Amino acid sequence: MLRPEYPILTERLTLRPFAERDLDDLHALTGDPEVVRYLYWEVHTPEETRESLRRRMAQDAITEEGQWLVLAMDLDRRVIGQVVLKWASRVHRQGELGFVMHPAFQGKGYAREAAEAMLRLGFEGLGLHRVYGACDTRNEPSWRLLSRLGMRREAHFVEDELFKGEFGDQYIYAILDREWRTRQETSSR
Known part of the structure; x- marks a missing residue:
């Protein structure tokens, strides 16, 4: 089980559960064809974004296998993306990492900051052995x-x-808890 203490602060971001006030920022993500190009959903209407926000607001903790923790990447009270962690398997101690960024904020290291925080939650908070990402x-x-x-x-x-109407290829990336810990020790020197 994982119930983080909020907010989670990175160097430049605040990671937090989604809130009602995030509707316009979330729609800037879900309504952008470039953002959803490689995601499993199509461009959202404002009504679909409202429903999506309702679901995201409820995904602020992981209490059982199969659940997603979905957090807003907040930069100066503006949601610029989301970062997610799924508890994929209790028995095998597996998790899945994901992220979505607004195009105006890509390439600036924000997704990396948020993803590193989620890896920490997965390995330290949930006790995962392996976290993978697919794209x-x-x-x-x-x-x-x-x-x-x-x-x-x-x-x-x-x-x-x-x-989205065609067969696609997919990469799977992963890191083990011991590899993550070694990276943390190396980077803190």
Whole structure:
């Protein structure tokens, strides 16, 4: 079980549960075709974003296997993205990491800050053994970020699923708890 103390502060961001006031910022994400290009949903209408916000607001803790922790990346009271952690398996102590960024804030290290905080929650808070991330092979910024986080590419699935009307390829990246701890020790020196 994982119930973080909020807010979670990184160098420049505040990670926190979504709130009603985030509707416009969330719609800037969910309503942008470039943002949702490699995601499993289509561009949202304002009504769909409102429903999506309601679901996200309830995803502020992980109490059982299969649940997602979904946090807003808040920069000066503006939501610029979201970061997620799924408790994928209790028995195998597996988790899944994900992130979505507004295009205006990509390439500035914000997603990395948020993802590092989520890895810490997964390994220290939830006691995970392995955290993985999956992304479309065409989504180079995402797989490069997973690599910068110390995750290794473990798989390249070729046309493994029908995605938005066509078969797509997918990369799987992962990091083990011992690898993550070694990185933390090395970076603190």
